[in-house]
Amino acid sequence: MNDIDAWxxxxxxxxxxxxxxxxxxxxxxGMFAVGAVAAAVASGLGADLVVQVLVFVVVSVALIAVVRPVAARHRAQQPQLASGVDALKGRQAVVTERVDGSGGRIKLAGEIWSARALDTGRSFEPGEEVDVVEIDGATAVIM
Structure with a gap:
């Protein structure tokens, strides 16, 4: 065991x-692994065991203290630009065929979509402007 260098x-x-x-x-x-690599470099430069352990601890703790909060902030951020069906939520559409709780058609973003009313007791007539609340599969839910 003594034949192998500490690094x-x-x-x-x-x-x-x-x-x-x-x-x-x-x-x-990964941050602990980087700390171990830093300790290996310290060992390769001739530092004694106490300095190697201190380098490992300091580098590991510094990485956790700095990188973790930055990563958590980035993970919590929502994308700036909505795309796909997320971009259609909240948009306005025009009813092309009567829409009620069981279905109908709207023109949304230049395309004809199947739609249903959020309030099943309410109906919308052709020509009315409606708001898209959500997209459920290939059906727009409107109000």
């Missing part, structure tokens, strides 16, 4: 920390 053990630790990173998709393991 090799740090690289083995980094690789071992990379395995749960891939399996669990927890980025913290």
């Amino acid at each position: 090799v053990w740090w690289l083995v630790a980094a690789a071992a920390l990379g395995i749960p990173l891939v399996v669990t998709a927890m980025p913290e393991f």
